[in-house]
Amino acid sequence: MASETSKALLPAGLADDLPPDADIEAEVIGALMATFRAHGYERVKPPLIEFEESLLGGPGAALAQQTFRVMDPQSQRMLGVRADMTVQVARIAATRLRQRARPLRLSYSGQVLRTRGSQLRPERQFSQAGFELIGSASLEADVEAILLAAEALRGARTTHLSIDLTLPHLVGVLAADRGIVGPRLDQLRDALDRKDAAALALVAKDDPDRAFGRLLEAAGPVDDALAAIKAIALPKEVSDIVDAASALVALARPHLGDLLLTLDPTEYRGFEYHTGISFSVFARGVRGELGRGGRYVLENGEPATGFSVYLDSLRRALPARVGGGLVFVRASAGFDRCQQLHAEGWRTVRGFDDAADAKAEAARLGCTHYFLDGSVHALDDAGRKQSGKR
Amino acid sequence: MTTGDKIIFALPKGRVLDDGVAMLAQVGIAPEAAFFDKDSRQLRFTTNRADVDLIRVRSFDVATFVAFGAAHAGIAGSDVLLEFEYAELYAPLDLGIGVCRLVVAEPESVKATDDPLRWSHVRVATKYPNLTRRHFAARGVQAECIKLHGAMELAPALGLCRRIVDLVETGSTLRANGLVEVETIAEVSSRLVVNRVALKTRPVEIGALVDSFTEVVRGQAA
Numbered sequence: 350m351a352s353e354t355s356k357a358l359l360p361a362g363l364a365d366d367l368p369p370d371a372d373i374e375a376e377v378i379g380a381l382m383a384t385f386r387a388h389g390y391e392r393v394k395p396p397l398i399e400f401e402e403s404l405l406g407g408p409g410a411a412l413a414q415q416t417f418r419v420m421d422p423q424s425q426r427m428l429g430v431r432a433d434m435t436v437q438v439a440r441i442a443a444t445r446l447r448q449r450a451r452p453l454r455l456s457y458s459g460q461v462l463r464t465r466g467s468q469l470r471p472e473r474q475f476s477q478a479g480f481e482l483i484g485s486a487s488l489e490a491d492v493e494a495i496l497l498a499a500e501a502l503r504g505a506r507t508t509h510l511s512i513d514l515t516l517p518h519l520v521g522v523l524a525a526d527r528g529i530v531g532p533r534l535d536q537l538r539d540a541l542d543r544k545d546a547a548a549l550a551l552v553a554k555d556d557p558d559r560a561f562g563r564l565l566e567a568a569g570p571v572d573d574a575l576a577a578i579k580a581i582a583l584p585k586e587v588s589d590i591v592d593a594a595s596a597l598v599a600l601a602r603p604h605l606g607d608l609l610l611t612l613d614p615t616e617y618r619g620f621e622y623h624t625g626i627s628f629s630v631f632a633r634g635v636r637g638e639l640g641r642g643g644r645y646v647l648e649n650g651e652p653a654t655g656f657s658v659y660l661d662s663l664r665r666a667l668p669a670r671v672g673g674g675l676v677f678v679r680a681s682a683g684f685d686r687c688q689q690l691h692a693e694g695w696r697t698v699r700g701f702d703d704a705a706d707a708k709a710e711a712a713r714l715g716c717t718h719y720f721l722d723g724s725v726h727a728l729d730d731a732g733r734k735q736s737g738k739r
Numbered sequence: 740m741t742t743g744d745k746i747i748f749a750l751p752k753g754r755v756l757d758d759g760v761a762m763l764a765q766v767g768i769a770p771e772a773a774f775f776d777k778d779s780r781q782l783r784f785t786t787n788r789a790d791v792d793l794i795r796v797r798s799f800d801v802a803t804f805v806a807f808g809a810a811h812a813g814i815a816g817s818d819v820l821l822e823f824e825y826a827e828l829y830a831p832l833d834l835g836i837g838v839c840r841l842v843v844a845e846p847e848s849v850k851a852t853d854d855p856l857r858w859s860h861v862r863v864a865t866k867y868p869n870l871t872r873r874h875f876a877a878r879g880v881q882a883e884c885i886k887l888h889g890a891m892e893l894a895p896a897l898g899l900c901r902r903i904v905d906l907v908e909t910g911s912t913l914r915a916n917g918l919v920e921v922e923t924i925a926e927v928s929s930r931l932v933v934n935r936v937a938l939k940t941r942p943v944e945i946g947a948l949v950d951s952f953t954e955v956v957r958g959q960a961a
Contacts, residue, residue, distance in 0.1 A: 469806060469827055511940045543820075547833035547930070565831075569942040611942050618826060633940040636808050637827065 362466035362473030373667065374476060374660055377505045378458050381478045381658065384501040385456035388493075390480045392456050395437035401429040407648045408622040409436040415463040430462045434477050435657055442483045443649045451484025451651075470637060472661040479640070479657035486652040488593060491626050492600045494642050498630060498656040499608055502639060507666045509633035511609035514571065514598070515643070517620035517627055519590050520564075526584045527556060541565060541615040558582060564614050571598055574612035597626060625654075632666035639663050677711035677719040679703055686720070695725065746791045746937075746944060749805055749813030751798035754908075755837035755929050759814045762834060765955045766948075768793075790944070799866075802828060802932065811937040812948060818906060818927045822870045829938060830930040831949050834956060837929035839908040841867070844918040846895050849902075855921070864894035865904040874904075874924050892916040 359365070366374060382392065398419070405413050417430040431437060434457050442453055458478035466473045480497065482490050495512065502510055520541060524534050533552060540548035544565060553561045560581050567577035575598070578591050594612065602610060619641065620627050627643020640663070642656030676695045678687055680703070687697040695718070700710050711719035711728050718725050748768070750759050760770070770793050774784045784793045794810060799819050804810040806825035818841050820830055843863075845853070858880045865871045868884035875882035887894065891905040892912055906927060907913060907920065931952050938945045 469825070509940065513939045544829035544831045544933075545930075546831055547928075568938075569946050609940065609942075611939055613939075629939070631936050631939045633936075634808070636936065638936075 360473075362463075362471050364472070370664070374664060377660065377663065377667065378476060378478050380504045380506075381501045382456060382458055384504045385480045385497065388454070388497055390454040390456040392458075393438060393441055394457065394459065395431070395434065395441060397460070398428050398430045399437070401427040403440060404429040404431060404436060407436070408439070408645065409433075411621055412436070415465065417462055417464055431459075432461055432463045433657075434459055434461060435479065435481065435655065438481050438655075439483075439647050439653070442481065442653070443647050443651070447649075452490065453483040454480065455483070456480040470661065476660035477657055478660065479642070479655060481653055481655035483647065483653040483655075484651050488597055488600070490654055491597055491644060494654045494656050495597075495601050495628055496604050498628070498640065498642055498658075499605055501656075502630060502658070502663075505663065506668060507632050507639065507663065508668065510639075511611060511631045511633065512605070513616070513629045513631060514594060514610070514612045515616040515620060515627045515629065516590055516594060516612075516614050517617050517623045517643070518625060519587060519614055520561075520617060522590065523560065523564075523583065523587050526587070527553075527560075529553070537561065538617050542618040544568075561615075568613040568615070569611060571602075571610045571612045574614070578614055594626060630658075635662065635666040637662050639666055674718050674725075675716045676725055677707060677714060677716040679707060679720070682720060690720070690725070744790070746812065746941075746948065747794060747804075747810040748791055749794050749796055749801045749810040749815075751801045751814055751816070751929075752795055753798055755798065755814065755816070756795070758836035759834075759929070762814075762836065762952070762955060763793075765958075766951045805932050805934050808934045808936055810934070811941075811945060812931065812933045814929050815932045816927055816929050818867065818870070818925065820930065820932070821925060822867045824869070827935045829933045829935055831933060832931040832952055832956060834929045834931055834952070835959065837927070839906050839927050841870075841904065841924045841927050842907050842920045843902060843904050843922045843924065844892075844907070844913050844920050845902045846917055847919050849895075850919055850921060853921075861902055862900040863902045863904050864891050864900045866891070867904055870924070871904045892918060 386392070401418060405416065412432040415432040419428050421428045438455050438457050442455065446453060456479065458476065460474060461477050462474050482494060499510065499512065520538060524530070524537060529537055536552045537549070540552050541561065546562065546565060549561055549565060558581065560583065563581050564578065567574045575591070575595055583591070598610065620643065623643045623645050625644030627641070629638040629641040631638055640656060640658030642654065644652070644654045647653055674695050676690055676697050678690070678697045678699055680699045680701050687699065690697050698714055698716055700707070707719045707721045708728065716728060718727050750756060768791055769787045770784045771786065773779045773781050774793065782794060786793055794804065796804060798816055801813045801815040802819045802823050802825060805813045805815070806823070806827045814834065816837055817830070820828065860881045860883065861875060862883045862885065863871050864885045864887050866886070866888060868886050871884050872882045885894070885900055891903045893916070894900050894903055895918060896916060903918070904924065910920065913920065931949065933945060933949065
């Protein structure tokens with residue numbers, strides 16, 4: 350017994366996905382990728398592990414502490430296991446696919462590994478899926494990223510979605526205009542990220558019209574937020590950013606249905622490498638964001654935008670799956686009978702003992718239906734509960 | 740209204756509770772009678788507002804409940820926020836209650852002969868191991884923290900360690916135990932805290948709650 354228990358123990362943050370979770374995740378990823386594909390995004394599959402310096406260059410530097418490293422016995426160089434796939438896709442676009450026509454639309458899905466989990470996100474290995482739209486600075490590209498993210502998540506059956514637009518470049522521009530630089534800029538960003546008005550008042554105390562304080566208060570439903578920001582006297586570079594956000598909202602909203610759209614002009618944490626309109630997707634009651642995306646610049650200077658979803662968060666947002674019909678079929682009914690049922694949308698489980706009662710066997714094996722005398726019969730609730738198992 | 744739609748507000752037990760309840764009352768939220776019943780074992784309480792429930796938990800746990808989204812908003816000391824540094828917490832408002840300081844203290848005899856510049860390592864008894872480690876690390880000093888949950892002031896006298904990091908309101912407990920403050924790590928006060936996802940997904944309801952607290956605080960300052 351002791352040896353069995355010790356075999357069951359996995360390192361912190363790693364888990365076996367059992368039925369039905371593993372199936373649900375595969376199905377969700379399939380749905381996400383199908384949506385990306387329908388919009389002309391082509392899938393790429395970078396390796397799990399590659400040279401540390403290419404994985405951690407540029408935007409990848411933020412992940413240095415989260416990256417597992419191993420020495421490659423063959424090249425004697427240090428390798429890193431990817432902690433995020435975005436960097437790899439950007440590398441592909443800038444190298445092997447640099448000759449392809451722009452805008453380039455790429456999608457990806459795979460496992461990522463991180464050295465540390467946090468209390469709020471204990472998982473160290475999880476699936477990531479997403480897309481990148483590379484080589485266009487058009488506002489329509491930003492609109493496409495947001496609409497596609499929303500469509501993909503809806504296709505994955507999430508509900509109560511809300512999209513929070515952020516302008517991570519805004520605070521830097523305004524701070525430069527007000528002469529706030531260096532460590533004071535870090536303190537300013539920190540106060541804004543925590544929405545700590547008390548700390549903000551200290552850092553920006555000589556700001557004459559309290560612009561940062563008002564930006565902080567402006568966060569909320571998108572129309573109110575935009576109106577509140579436009580009431581602040583801002584330098585032209587900053588109001589250009591706000592105008593672009595307005596234009597984006599006007600273009601995107603007619604296609605977002607009942608989805609809640611909010612704007613937070615000062616959020617920066619997690620968007621350190623973003624250079625333009627960005628967004629996070631939340632689901633009501635689900636811890637952390639389901640995914641995030643936005644505008645950035647490739648190391649070779651190309652403009653890009655994209656979106657990434659982390660399946661550990663997304664899975665917490667999914668409704669429990671409504672059971673797809675699972676039918677118990679006696680083996681003597683023939684393998685081709687099973688295939689016919691599949692064509693009708695059923696899943697089947699074959700029973701090898703013809704003498705056993707079909708209904709009882711269906712219950713024991715967790716089926717919802719059984720096949721007998723040429724037709725499918727539903728297992729009543731009493732029968733299913735009796736089995737005591739799923 | 741289903742339970743899932745209610746706003747759960749977390750209040751800290753202990754020294755800030757009375758001020759917190761008073762502030763809630765000004766916002767227009769009054770807990771049910773069982774909240775004030777000392778014998779009640781109840782942990783969750785309804786209020787005069789159908790959309791708001793209260794929970795009463797340890798001050799450290801307010802931050803954790805709200806960070807995980809188990810509660811949507813609450814009142815937490817800035818000391819607790821600094822200790823945990825939860826990214827999922829917003830602290831939009833200084834409520835001006837529970838004001839105190841987080842300090843390093845040591846016995847007078849130690850202070851007389853001690854030169855902090857020469858430290859490479861200190862052993863400290865504290866409720867705030869993360870914050871303490873960070874504070875000393877910033878000065879190039881490695882802090883070995885002994886986590887205690889109370890009666891920190893006893894530790895130096897009994898030889899557990901020479902220094903403590905603890906909250907000080909008036910300093911009388913320190914003096915009574917022969918300790919003196921050597922430096923202030925942070926000025927502390929209670930903050931209104933809000934869960935990030937709650938604010939993003941229910942901006943109108945949660946925003947209104949924040950606004951009503953803001954009005955009360957401004958009213959008191961004026």
